[in-house]
Amino acid sequence: MENNRNYFVAILMSVLVLVAWQFLYVSPKIERERLAAEALQAQQPVQTPAAGAEGAAPGDVNGSLPGGDTSIPGAVIQAGGLSREDAVAQTGRISIDTPALMGSINLSGARIDDLLLKEYRETIDPTSPNISLFSPAAMAEGYFAEVGYIGDAQSGPAPGPNTVWTAQPGQVLTPSSPVTLTYDNGENLVFTRVISVDENYLFSFEDTIANSGTAVASVASYGRITRFSKPATSGIYVLHEGLIGVIGEEGLQEIDYSDVEDTPVIAHGKATAGWMGITDKYWAAALVPPQGAGFETRFAHFTDGRARYQSDFKSDTLAVAPGGSVTSKTLLFAGAKQVPIIEGYEAEHNILNFDLMIDWGWFYFITKPMFWLIDYLFKVFGNFGIAILVTTVIVKLIFFPLANKSYVSMANMKKVQPKLEELKAKHGDDKMALQQGMMELYKKEKINPVAGCWPVLLQIPVFFALYKVLYVTIEMRHAPFFGWIRDLSAPDPTSMFNLFGLLPYDVPSFLMIGVWPLIMGITMFIQMRMNPTPPDPTQAMIFTWMPVVFTFMLATFPAGLVIYWAWNNTLSVLQQGVIMKRQGAKIELWDNLAALFKPKPKKT
Structure with missing residues (x-):
């Protein structure tokens, strides 16, 4: 006994x-991190688009991913940032309106940087603000997803962070009405992008690149999810919050914010299946590169003028024959981590271990x-x-x-x-x-x-x-x-x-x-x-x-x-x-x- x-x-x-x-x-740590995040957010300088910056695509020639240098457009202004209304009003936009989402697409970079969740609010008060997932870079809490291209000297400019895409006026992105954007680089390449969205949280970027020249054009797609502010995390061992991805045979990668602060660039080898992004407790944003084609992934923290965290990929080079065209498709998940929806996407689009976006823990079998x-x-x-x-x-x-x-x-x-x-x-x-x-x-x-x-x-x-x-x-x-x-x-x-x-x-x-x-x-x-x-x-x-x-x-x-x-x-x-x-x-x-x-x- x-x-x-x-x-x-x-x-x-x-x-x-x-x-x-x-x-x-844990509880005191959460409170300290929340206060520290608020103080850091109040001190950070904010960048806004600068006149004449559109059309430039830094990194085109050397093949570097946007965000790895000073390619975020704009000049530094005083700390404090712009309101959402002012930041959204600075650029041309296409509205997003679905049963689950509302916001807009920024025509500069064809960037999704204005996204609110209709079904979720900040508190249990039904009149409290909707959850804001993405915000323009001109705001202190800037957070966005972007898909673009990297070209070479012979192919000419490729659409990058500052490229202004052309769109027919009056378009609204809904589950039943995709929107079409175009970009002509003036050197025989025309990029046509069709953006679609379902009734939940999945966006599709289907890009067709047409070459009207006489030489083979070479371009590589990239995608990045960039976050300027460091959120207050729960800081508890049962939950991962930060950068995340599944990279081919390397499997699940869970990178804390502190990890990339200590090691600014965490690069991974080439894979042909997987996804990468940034996750919070209840919300996440993740890019799914073209599956079956090769791509390289990295998780990074940049401090070149303005601190930011980034998950990104760069695909293998696409060769566009003279008079021909190629099509590339990238998926973006941006929304609430609802179990049936995420597992449905995994099955429907054959996304490798997409369900691991939800941190089930060691006792996942229970x-x-x-x-x-x-x-x-x-x-x-x-x-x-x-x-x-x-x-x-x-x-x-x-x-x-x-x-x-x-x-x-x-x-x-x-x-x-x-x-x-x-x-x-x-x-x-x-x-x-x-x-x-x-x-x-x-x-x-x-x-x-x-x-x-x-x-x-x-x-x-x-x-x-x-x-x-x-x-x-x-x-x-x-x-x-x-x-x-x-x-x-x-x-x-x-x-x-x-x-x-x-x-x-x-x-x-x-x-x-x-x-x-x-x-x-x-x-x-x-x-x-x-x-x-x-x-x-x-x-x-x-x-x-x-x-x-x-x-x-x-x-x-x-x-x-x-x-x-x-x-x-x-x-x-x-x-x-x-x-x-x-x-x-x-x-x-x-x-x-x-x-x-x-x-x-x-x-x-």
Whole structure:
């Protein structure tokens, strides 16, 4: 029994360390990074297009990717930047209007740099601003996607960052109406671009290059996603935010912002399949180069006048025969990381491991099925909170045989406790003889002394898998439960220290101990009191204070996770109580509760 308790203590202490790291390190780190990002954003100079810059394409001759030098157009102005309205008004544009997106295409560079998500807002307030994904470079938080070409001296200028494309007036990009842009380089090459978009988040750039000259023309396509501002990231080990891609056989590449700050250019070898981009917790932008053709990828951080982060690719050279033409197609994903949509794109367009844009983590073999189960139950019940409760019941049923065996073993351990005490008295300090006697007793009574650890061991990966689902999947973002829980992905907003909102003042974040964390703590306390109090004073103290510590620490976790833990504890208590009663083992709960209020004898 003592070994069994030691296993429990080791497991619980391991979980405690992880939770403490989240509470004491991650949360303060997120706040520091947010403040630092705001300060950096306020100090950064902003560039705006300069007169006469259009048509130039730096890097055309030497083959360098735009963004690797000073090719971002414009002169430096004072920090502060332009508003979205002013920045958008500076250049000719084509409007974007789909069920999911609104914004515009910048004709300078044919750049998508103005994009808002119609279905998502910054807060749970339905009147709060829509999520802004892309913003013009003239804004402090500039963020855009661009596809262009790199030529050579014989082929003449190729459309690059500053090229002004020609478009028929009145065009609007919708799922049913693609838009057409053209660029004539004046030296026998005409580029015709058809941009289309679906009802969700996928853009297509289909470029046809026609050569009316007498010599072979050579051009190479490039694509880049550039971000000027460094966002405040969650900074937590269960989630990657930053530069990302899948590069052929090299597989998944997850590059933190700090990685490219330390190593400004991270280049990869040639691949014929993959994608690259920048990801946030819920949003992402990713380019898919022409698949089957060769391309090179890099992730970079540039500080030449204005700091920026960039994921880009450069394709193999295309040879355009005299009087002929070639067509190249590049895809751009820009939007919310909805699981069914991303997996649908992967299947429809044969994009290598596109589903890895969502960070499923090490327990992906548990996390993904759990997401699909919760999402299915949400469609049935219409409430993610109820879906989590039903999922918990299903998980308990799946592991019922093993958990049932464990609880039976624990009940039998309690029944043979008097015999164990007899063995201790018989063998005294002879530990070898005591261990042999205990093993014989366990064998005779058909008891596994470590079986009681299995329910806890099983709960840990399930717990982290559910944490991952709640934390990284956008489907849980702003999902309400009942009452005051309006966002299952955020902590319980109430606090016992202002009587759950009855007193008119706010409390510090570390004192935000809401109703559900309290319920979780109470159920955890009851579950631990189902067993005898450990004889060792240290173990007894740990078991006494563990529910209190977890109540404070899990108060910072998503409410959906706390609800899961409280409901799981309740089911475990009921299951353990029924099994112990059937086995004839004494349920220690009432005696343990009574002992808390029993006055201790005075020392003489």
